[in-house]
Amino acid sequence: MKVARGVRQAQKGNKEALLQLILANKDAYYRLALSYMGNEHDAMDALEEMIIILYEKIHQLRKVDSFDSWSRTILVNHCRAMLKRRNKTILIDEWQGDNARDRDAAGIQDPYEQQDQNMDIRRSLERVNPDQREAIELRYFHDLDYEAISRITNVSVGTVKSRVFNGLKKLKKWYGGESDETN
Numbered sequence: 488m489k490v491a492r493g494v495r496q497a498q499k500g501n502k503e504a505l506l507q508l509i510l511a512n513k514d515a516y517y518r519l520a521l522s523y524m525g526n527e528h529d530a531m532d533a534l535e536e537m538i539i540i541l542y543e544k545i546h547q548l549r550k551v552d553s554f555d556s557w558s559r560t561i562l563v564n565h566c567r568a569m570l571k572r573r574n575k576t577i578l579i580d581e582w583q584g585d586n587a588r589d590r591d592a593a594g595i596q597d598p599y600e601q602q603d604q605n606m607d608i609r610r611s612l613e614r615v616n617p618d619q620r621e622a623i624e625l626r627y628f629h630d631l632d633y634e635a636i637s638r639i640t641n642v643s644v645g646t647v648k649s650r651v652f653n654g655l656k657k658l659k660k661w662y663g664g665e666s667d668e669t670n
Contacts, residue, residue: 494551505545508554509538516562519629523566533569537562556635563639611658619654626651 490511496504509516516537520530540561548557612620625636633651637644
């Protein structure tokens with residue numbers, strides 16, 4: 488209940504309590520912002536803006552147990568708004584390039600770069616539509632449950648599950664995991 492107590496204190500105007508809540512998840516927030524923004528500078532800008540929004544709107548949070556998903560939703564929405572303003576599409580290959588060095592320098596472990604069995608997931612994700620890619624990334628690279636993804640992306644849980652399922656199905660088919668032939 489440490490989080491709940493911190494949220495209640497932050498709602499009463501305790502800036503230090505809010506800061507502690509943010510710092511407790513700073514790496515997860517950073518990875519999430521980086522996955523949307525594609526570079527360290529823009530990710531940090533998004534985080535700074537998220538902190539300001541959290542400070543201004545913490546009193547609007549009704550369920551103190553929802554702080555994590557609420558704050559992530561604010562971060563994702565702000566990242567989307569920044570991308571829309573710049574009219575920029577983030578390509579996975581672009582994110583993979585120079586930004587990998589930025590992440591390494593920042594000490595952030597890239598969740599894509601695991602075992603050889605990952606089948607070069609960056610290129611694979613280009614084959615699914617952006618909604619499916621977003622759902623897959625939030626589910627498997629940011630370890631969010633379907634309900635949290637639903638709140639962040641503002642679609643139903645069923646839609647999230649469908650996006651993940653169909654995206655993974657496309658990836659599996661592309662890698663030869665399913666045959667088009669029927670027996």
